[in-house]
Amino acid sequence: xxxxxxxxxxxxxxxxxxxxxxxxxxxxxxxxxxxxxxxxxxxxxxxxxxxxxxxxxxxxxxxxxxxxxxxxxxxxxxxxxxxxxxxxxxxxxxxxxxxxxxxxxxxxxxxxx
Amino acid sequence: xxxxxxxxxxxxxxxxxxxxxxxxxxxxxxxxxxxxxxxxxxxxxxxxxxxxxxxxxxxxxxxxxxxxxxxxxxxxxxxxxxxxxxxxxxxxxxxxxxxxxxxxxxxxxxxxxxxxxxxxxxxxxxxxxxxxxxxxxxxxxxxxxxxxxxxxxxxxxxxxxxxxxxxxxxxxxxxxxxxxxxxxxxxxxxxxxxxxxxxxxxxxxxxxxxxxxxxxxxxxxxxxxxxxxxxxxxxxxxxxxxx
Numbered sequence: 001x002x003x004x005x006x007x008x009x010x011x012x013x014x015x016x017x018x019x020x021x022x023x024x025x026x027x028x029x030x031x032x033x034x035x036x037x038x039x040x041x042x043x044x045x046x047x048x049x050x051x052x053x054x055x056x057x058x059x060x061x062x063x064x065x066x067x068x069x070x071x072x073x074x075x076x077x078x079x080x081x082x083x084x085x086x087x088x089x090x091x092x093x094x095x096x097x098x099x100x101x102x103x104x105x106x107x108x109x110x111x112x113x
Numbered sequence: 114x115x116x117x118x119x120x121x122x123x124x125x126x127x128x129x130x131x132x133x134x135x136x137x138x139x140x141x142x143x144x145x146x147x148x149x150x151x152x153x154x155x156x157x158x159x160x161x162x163x164x165x166x167x168x169x170x171x172x173x174x175x176x177x178x179x180x181x182x183x184x185x186x187x188x189x190x191x192x193x194x195x196x197x198x199x200x201x202x203x204x205x206x207x208x209x210x211x212x213x214x215x216x217x218x219x220x221x222x223x224x225x226x227x228x229x230x231x232x233x234x235x236x237x238x239x240x241x242x243x244x245x246x247x248x249x250x251x252x253x254x255x256x257x258x259x260x261x262x263x264x265x266x267x268x269x270x271x272x273x274x275x276x277x278x279x280x281x282x283x284x285x286x287x288x289x290x291x292x293x294x295x296x297x298x299x300x301x302x303x304x305x306x307x308x309x310x311x312x313x314x315x316x317x318x319x320x321x322x323x324x325x326x327x328x329x330x331x332x333x334x335x336x337x338x339x340x341x342x343x344x345x346x347x348x349x350x351x352x353x354x355x356x
Contacts, residue, residue, distance in 0.1 A: 001216065001248070002216060002217055002247075002248040002251055002252075005215070005219070006134050006135070006251075009134055009135060009137055009138070010134045012137075013130070013132070013134070013136075017128055017130065021126065021128070023126075027125065031134070036276060036277055036280060037251070037277070038247060038248070038250050038251040038277035038278075039251065074312070082276075083309060084309065085308045085309055086308065086309060086310065086311060086312040086314075087308065087312070087314075094312035094313045095312045096312065097280070097312075103133055103134050103135060103251070104131060104132065104133060104134065105130045105131075105132050105133075105134050106129070106130065106131060107127060107128065107129050107130060107131075108127070108128050108130065109125055109126070109127050109128075110125070110126050110127075110128060111124050111125055112124055112125075112126055113124070
């Protein structure tokens with residue numbers, strides 16, 4: 001389960017940002033997780049519940065935006081569906097992932113003095 | 114004032130970050146790439162399920178290239194250094210990374226091992242990842258290529274069940290093909306499934322046991338090695354030290 005180590009990396013980044021702004025609490029953490037990122041949002045939430053104890057994130061809400069996978073032909077840009085062969089039926093070019101591999105820390109809300 | 118909802122609370126600030134959560138790993142991976150470039154070594158991240166034949170492929174590769182150029186390896190294993198031992202017996206200088214309970218290698222672990230591994234004169238470095246079709250796909254190690262070993266014994270639908278891993282693969286070695294006559298598995302069905310999860314389905318069917326397909330794999334490696342230059346003297350990453 002790599003979600004735990006991802007969450008540790010996320011917490012470090014949030015702590016760094018909070019310290020730079022002398023925040024006294026973190027109220028919200030927004031992340032974007034793509035369907036094909038290899039990250040399971042539910043496991044990320046479980047990891048957050050564990051690692052936030054005793055940190056500035058103790059009372060924070062974790063909001064996970066799930067991003068659906070979107071494929072398109074890299075040649076003619078025709079949209080392609082997951083489950084199809086990932087080579088364009090029209091021009092033969094390989095598909096390119098247009099969205100869905102995000103593992104992003106989007107935004108945080110901090111309480112400052 | 115709160116910029117998100119306009120609630121007017123003077124003590125709330127909203128900070129846009131829009132950064133990959135793995136940005137630290139990405140940086141470490143870029144650093145490893147500099148090491149590989151400095152040594153003129155082709156680094157391959159070899160992934161696959163436990164028992165998919167990763168170590169057997171490396172043993173066969175080491176035997177084939179023995180006396181022609183040096184192959185080195187870093188092997189990730191949860192609890193033992195058995196894989197590294199097997200590789201050393203096959204003539205590959207190998208360094209074990211025992212990950213404990215970690216299910217994947219990350220760029221920092223590889224970097225640490227690099228400083229203990231001898232890449233001198235090596236043209237090819239295999240990073241044999243922890244046997245797992247999920248987590249290793251998420252971490253960039255600085256490799257030039259991801260190669261995934263998929264044994265025919267794993268069944269026809271493995272690629273569809275683990276699309277993240279196969280999407281990241283530059284090449285899939287469909288291994289243990291000598292077992293096909295004993296299985297209710299069709300090699301074409303595996304290829305078909307890979308075509309649904311890999312935009313560029315580059316596949317080689319191999320058997321380390323009877324040698325089928327191995328020449329194609331060796332030729333693929335040689336082509337990639339040939340496409341890269343040798344070591345770069347005076348490269349910033351040559352012989353640098355870390356605290």
